[in-house]
Amino acid sequence: xxxxxxxxxxxxxxxxxxxSVMAAVVMPQFRQTFQSFGADLPWxxxxxxxxxASLLLFPAxxxxxxxxxxxxxxxxxxxxxxxxxxxxxxxxxxxxxxxLPIWKLGTAI
Numbered sequence: 001x002x003x004x005x006x007x008x009x010x011x012x013x014x015x016x017x018x019x020s021v022m023a024a025v026v027m028p029q030f031r032q033t034f035q036s037f038g039a040d041l042p043w044x045x046x047x048x049x050x051x052x053a054s055l056l057l058f059p060a061x062x063x064x065x066x067x068x069x070x071x072x073x074x075x076x077x078x079x080x081x082x083x084x085x086x087x088x089x090x091x092x093x094x095x096x097x098x099x100l101p102i103w104k105l106g107t108a109i
Contacts, residue, residue: 005076009066012083016062019090020055026094027052034101042100044093055093058086 001009027048034041034049047054062079069075 001072001075005079008076008080009062012062012066012079012081013059015080015083015087016058016090017056018087019058019094020053022091023048023052023055023094027098030098037101037105039101039105042097042104044097045100048094048097055090058083058090061086 031049034045041049062083065082066075066079069078
């Protein structure tokens with residue numbers, strides 16, 4: 001693996017780790033607020049509250065690509081691309097999970 005590929009893999013890992021750190025920091029702060037609603041939480045919100053480390057699957061995929069992608073010359077590039085995708089999708093998943101109970105409460109009013 002070339003130096004550039006190693007940099008790409010490292011960047012992909014950093015981008016993929018950011019949402020899991022964000023979920024671990026942000027979601028527990030909403031727990032008390034959501035419990036005060038007194039309603040059942042959507043499955044996505046409940047999963048993010050109970051298992052904020054579940055988003056650590058994103059960096060695990062990056063490692064799988066970096067270690068096992070069939071074409072060794074493309075491992076770094078695909079690690080970076082997938083890490084970028086996870087870096088974008090992760091915060092979206094967290095925001096949707098955080099706002100679903102509020103939207104659900106809004107439709108009940």
